[in-house]
Amino acid sequence: MELSQTAGECAGSCRSCATVGSCPDRVVCRCLGVTEQAIVTAIVALGLRTVKEVRQATEAGDGCTCCHRELNAYLAVYSPSSSPAICSAK
Template identity: 35%
Template sequence: MELSQPAVRLGGRIECPERPLCHCFGVSHAEVQETIEQNDLVSVRGITQVCGAGGGCTACHRHLKRLLNENAVAKRLQHGSIAYSAE
């Protein structure tokens, strides 16, 4: 099986960007990540309003919250709001 996008390591896990994160609406991990970044989203409700993910059975909410948290930390690191030491 060949993927158009490679798997990426996020939060200690390997994620396949094309794999559905929200099975109810068939929204992929990559689509959710892009939605969060492009719309500066900070809540599951915001994600649901923009791309539909999380609007069904709610089983994906924990994954959506994780992506929101990871995005928030990445933005803080990018803007220097969090001091990071690799020690």
């Protein structure tokens, strides 16, 4: 999912943010004032994989839940791969 589909809807306040990670200071969760940078940093640093984990780490999405679509988009880009790495060396 592209964030351009959700930017400006509900919690989105920056219509020029068409790609994930393009507006680090943009508030994604307006209920609790959580920025894109805080969300991306938590996903990468903590290896978060679910919206529930993002909520627990940042509180984003704990209010009206309108930003959950965007949180899923950030997870799709920044969370670690859910499948294990395959080594072809023998």
